[in-house]
Amino acid sequence: MRDICIVGGGVAGLAASIFTARAGLDTIVVDGGESILARNASLENYPGFPDGVDARRYLRLVHEQAQGAGVEVELGRVSSVERIEETNPESGFVLETDGGDPLEVRRVIAASWSDSEYLVPLDVGRIQRGSKHYVNVDEDGRTAVEGVYAAGRLAGEPHQTIVAAGHGAKVGLTAIHDSDVNFYHDWVVPEGYFTGRDRDVPPGCEEIDDEERLERDVAARETILEAFAEPLAEKPTMHPSVDRE
Ligand SMILES: Cc1cc2nc3c(=O)[nH]c(=O)nc-3n(C[C@H](O)[C@H](O)[C@H](O)COP(=O)(O)OP(=O)(O)OC[C@H]3O[C@@H](n4cnc5c(N)ncnc54)[C@H](O)[C@@H]3O)c2cc1C
Numbered sequence: 630m631r632d633i634c635i636v637g638g639g640v641a642g643l644a645a646s647i648f649t650a651r652a653g654l655d656t657i658v659v660d661g662g663e664s665i666l667a668r669n670a671s672l673e674n675y676p677g678f679p680d681g682v683d684a685r686r687y688l689r690l691v692h693e694q695a696q697g698a699g700v701e702v703e704l705g706r707v708s709s710v711e712r713i714e715e716t717n718p719e720s721g722f723v724l725e726t727d728g729g730d731p732l733e734v735r736r737v738i739a740a741s742w743s744d745s746e747y748l749v750p751l752d753v754g755r756i757q758r759g760s761k762h763y764v765n766v767d768e769d770g771r772t773a774v775e776g777v778y779a780a781g782r783l784a785g786e787p788h789q790t791i792v793a794a795g796h797g798a799k800v801g802l803t804a805i806h807d808s809d810v811n812f813y814h815d816w817v818v819p820e821g822y823f824t825g826r827d828r829d830v831p832p833g834c835e836e837i838d839d840e841e842r843l844e845r846d847v848a849a850r851e852t853i854l855e856a857f858a859e860p861l862a863e864k865p866t867m868h869p870s871v872d873r874e
Contacts, residue, residue, distance in 0.1 A: 630721055631655045633804055634734040636707045636747070639664030640790050641781025641797030642740030643691045643700075648801035649738075650698040652810050652833060657734070658695065659726055661706030664688055665742060665782075666790055667866045675791050685863045687790075690856055705729045707747045710737055710777070718775045735776065736804050739764055740797060742782040753777055756785070770800030771807075778804055 633649050635642045638660030650656040666672070666684045673681035696702065705726040713733065714720035724732045724747075739745060745755055745762050753772040754765035764779035766772055772779055780786075780800040781793040805812050813831035820838040823830050830836050837845070 630733045630735060631657055632734070632808060633657070633736045633738065634659060634722075634724055634732055635738045635740055636710075636724070637661070637739065637741035637781075637783070638692070638695075638702055639740065639742065639781065640666055640688075640691070640793040641742075641783075641786075641800075642738065643695045644794040644797030645738050645740060645780055645801035645804070646695045646700040647691075647698045648798050648815060649804055650695070650700045651815055652805045652812050654805065654808060654810060656699070657701045657703060657732065659703050659705055659707050659724070659729075659732070661704075661727075661741070661744070663866065668868065669790075670865050672790060674789070683861050684865070685861055686856060690852075693852070693856075703729060706744075707741070709747050709750060711750050722776065736778070736808065737776065738770075738778045738780055738797075738800055738804060739772075739783055740780040740800075745779075745783060748772075748777070751777060753779070766800075769803040770796070771803060776807075 632654035633656050635646050635658045638658040642658055646656050646658050666688060669684035671681045672684045672687055675682065705728045707724050707726050709725045710722050712720060713723055721733055721735045722737050739748060743761055745764050751774050753774050755762045756765055763785040764772060764783050766779050766784045770778045770780055770784060778800050780797045782788055786792050786796045811832040813833050816834045818834060818836055820836045822836055824836060
């Protein structure tokens with residue numbers, strides 16, 4: 630049984646997965662299509678990109694980061710989630726996907742804007758606004774069903790990329806705290822930051838020396854330079870109801 634399945638490999642889902650995988654949870658993301666962000670023409674309000682970034686390029690980098698963190702990404706739509714033993718909250722969940730084998734997991738993060746039909750059998754609590762359903766969560770992303778969380782736009786967060794990413798990260802941290810992983814913060818700090826004060830390096834944190842820091846900077850620059858080297862051929866996805874003839 631895996632530790633966690635994140636339904637939806639868009640902005641919030643991938644952000645959550647980076648945190649859960651880096652904390653050592655066996656993490657799978659099941660993604661049924663493409664992020665709604667693929668419809669954007671130029672992402673210009675995501676901190677860190679002063680002149681904006683092509684949304685497809687951004688999504689590609691987030692995918693690469695998640696996979697580098699050890700996340701497994703499976704393509705397919707999740708069609709249902711049920712408890713393995715209905716009356717046992719510890720028993721975990723079984724997810725049905727179209728095409729793939731059923732998945733057994735301890736926890737589920739729903740980050741699948743705009744589909745939450747697969748959660749109906751669990752009765753997590755959904756709110757309908759217009760044609761869309763949102764999943765009811767507490768301030769940390771927990772639903773009414775223990776072990777099930779929701780993140781991003783599906784959880785009613787504002788329709789902005791940085792907010793979805795931040796909420797995904799926060800809900801990932803909630804799932805980490807609810808699991809039995811020993812965790813303080815996901816921090817990388819200079820050598821001596823903790824040990825120089827006679828403290829152990831807290832779980833989830835890492836101390837690195839200057840040589841390692843410079844090596845990581847070389848790798849980071851190579852990745853970014855390569856990612857931005859060529860103009861992208863991909864175009865934004867148009868709204869399905871726009872007549873392009
Ligand atoms: C045209 C347009 C332009 C935008 N421009 C900007 C902008 O300039 N700046 C900005 O900040 N924000 C922008 N946004 C908003 C931004 O794209 C969203 O707020 C953000 O993508 C929400 O992230 P999310 O993870 O909640 O959803 P998404 O990124 O859409 O991810 C949801 C994922 O879940 C998957 N999924 C759905 N159902 C299932 C299922 N049953 N099983 C498995 N997977 C499933 C989907 O395929 C998708 O990959 C724009 C949105 C649109 C539509």
